[in-house]
Amino acid sequence: MTAVSRLFAAVGLLLVALIAFGAGWLSGRAGLGMSVPTSSLDQRERTFMARMQDVVLEGSFATDGSDTPPRPDRYEIAAVEKAGDNLWRFHAHLVHEGMDATLPIVVPMQWIGDTPVIMLTDYSIPSLGTFTARVLFYGDRYAGTWQHGDGLGGQLWGTIRR
Numbered sequence: 001m002t003a004v005s006r007l008f009a010a011v012g013l014l015l016v017a018l019i020a021f022g023a024g025w026l027s028g029r030a031g032l033g034m035s036v037p038t039s040s041l042d043q044r045e046r047t048f049m050a051r052m053q054d055v056v057l058e059g060s061f062a063t064d065g066s067d068t069p070p071r072p073d074r075y076e077i078a079a080v081e082k083a084g085d086n087l088w089r090f091h092a093h094l095v096h097e098g099m100d101a102t103l104p105i106v107v108p109m110q111w112i113g114d115t116p117v118i119m120l121t122d123y124s125i126p127s128l129g130t131f132t133a134r135v136l137f138y139g140d141r142y143a144g145t146w147q148h149g150d151g152l153g154g155q156l157w158g159t160i161r162r
Contacts, residue, residue: 035089036082045082048116048137051160052080052090057142059158066154073156078102086110088118101127112136118144 038046055077060070076093083089088109093102105125107118118135125131132153135144140160147153 036084041082044111044114044116049080049082052077052137054078055160055162057158057160059142059156061146061154061156063152063154073158088116099128103127 038049041049057073057075057077059073061073062070074095076095078091078093080091081089083106086108087106089104089106091102091104094100103125107120107123109116109118111117116137118133120131120133123131123133130149132147133144135142135146135156137160141158142160143155143157145153145155
């Protein structure tokens with residue numbers, strides 16, 4: 001084997017190692033594959049998981065400073081599961097402003113008494129962007145505020161239905 005072919009082989013192995021490391025890092029960051037056993041969840045967490053099985057969040061969103069009236073908003077949720085301490089995975093089908101994608105989205109969520117609240121602060125969601133949001137779920141309703149990057153922000157609200 002010549003020195004050039006050994007160099008190409010070494011560079012190729014290094015490249016494969018970097019790709020494998022990067023894929024592993026992204027999977028860990030996104031919380032893919034992690035799941036907390038249902039048996040370890042408290043009653044409010046089990047209730048939330050059951051309530052968010054095969055539902056549609058259907059409502060409206062408004063943009064701050066815009067003369068445009070509130071626009072329709074819709075998120076199809078196949079399932080929700082706890083992925084770690086204060087991390088929850090929403091298996092969501094999003095159709096929004098020309099985007100149509102099904103994604104497992106892992107987000108931080110805190111409980112305020114019996115109310116789950118998604119709490120994002122400058123949170124990067126791959127292929128979607130950076131978001132800051134507070135969205136609460138109570139009964140058959142959701143409501144909150146959102147900020148996309150440094151630009152757009154506003155409010156969202158609606159109903160949760162099977």
